[in-house]
Amino acid sequence: MRIPILLRGALVALIALFGVGLQSANADSGSVTLTIYKGGWIIGGSAGGGTLTFRGRSYRLGVGGIDYGLVFGGS
Template structure:
């Protein structure tokens, strides 16, 4: 008959532990993002553009800019759409996202990428790239709310 109080104590302890762990992750939320990025370069490249974050029923205009270093030649326009996760407020999307990559776009091409910033926001994006661009580079993309 001592098993019932022990079981009840374990259940209470388990419930308390779950209650302590879940609130830390339960508040993180997500939204949807669209970015239009123009990229051009010769060895050193640059990018700039704009976008929109949709979070909790509101739309937040975004600005993007960045630098590429490596083998970069040409120019392109990329429209990316996708999900942003692990954010608590719209400003969590702001920051610098880094990537290493290689690609070739002649005319139209498909692009997909997953990026993370210093605040832990995760962007899962895919879309279409148009232009003539060859690259093997390290790049950084900064996103700010306008």
């Protein structure tokens, strides 16, 4: 007995989806805390730092940069 190609493809897809559904995936989770300061007039800059907490350990982070364009004020 010959199974039509469309039916065969549907059966293969159904079996593949069923197999994927049986597996469970657990992703690690972490948190990031940042403090950023910005300021400037036409040319501005930003700087700051923070902490990445992942798997019970803390990692220091540093951020910074220079902006050019319509920049004014501070925060």
